[in-house]
Amino acid sequence: MFVLDSVQILAAVRRSLTNHVLPALDDDFARVQVVQTLKALEEVEDRLVNGDPSARSNEVVESGVRELADSLRGDSPDFAEKLDAAMAAVPDDGEPRERARRMGEALWPLVTSGAAPGSALLLALLQQEAIRILSEDNRWICPDAIASLT
Secondary structure, eight states: OOOOOHHHHHHHHHHHIIIIIGGGOOOHHHHHHHHHHHHHHHHHHHHHHHOOHHHHHHHHHHHHHHHHHHHHTTTOHHHHHHHHHHHHTSOSOSOHHHHHHHHHHHHHHHHTTOOTTHHHHHHHHHHHHHHHHHHHHHTTOOHHHHHHTO
């Protein structure tokens, strides 16, 4: 009996679809669906290997907020304390997407407070991470599959 790990199983399914199924399809819509399935399999493999992207993003935000608070302690100690308090208020349990939502809810009032330079720096940190996430997510989008729906 062969024993394969999950990544090897996904790779085998991808090879089968790519080498045997895709070339045999004449229907354009069916071909697009197989291509999108291949993308989905790649995304699943990435999550198996690298973990939940939300967990990685949470780590980036948490680290960035800690660094920002530390950098502001001398000039804006009140804002630094608010950053510390906001992060301390976010429970460190549960699902990564829920934690991301809670962090956003805790940090957003500090962004909109207008406490310069802290709020502007916090906004820049959150925007930079949002742009990184969007660019990372774009690789899983299959434009042909989206176009096939219209």
